[in-house]
Amino acid sequence: MECKKEQNLKNCPCSYDPCSRKGVCCDCIRYHLKNRELPGCCFSKDAEKTYDRSFEHFARLVMEKKI
Template identity: 75%
Template sequence: MECKKEKNLENCGCTYTSCGKRGICCECISYHLKSRQLPGCCFPKDAEKTYDRSFEHFARLVSEGKA
């Protein structure tokens, strides 16, 4: 499978611009899931900026109707 990094970067919501996984979604997702996290693209912009990518944070946002 060919990586579409440049295309992925067009929609990448991650604000951690120095991350080597930006635009390489399969590596990003794998990395975050190992740490019980979701990638930044799963969060609303204001929540993503907190860098709290935990499942618990995401669940709070969902329960508050923010995600």
């Protein structure tokens, strides 16, 4: 399967600029799940900027109806 990195970058909300996985969603998801996290695209813009991508942070945001 061909990677659509350039197309993915247009919609990638990740604010961590030096990330080598930016736009390569399969690598990004694999990396974050391995670390018990979700990728930045699962969070609101404000929540993503905190760099807290933990499952627990995501759950809190859902419970607070912020996602």
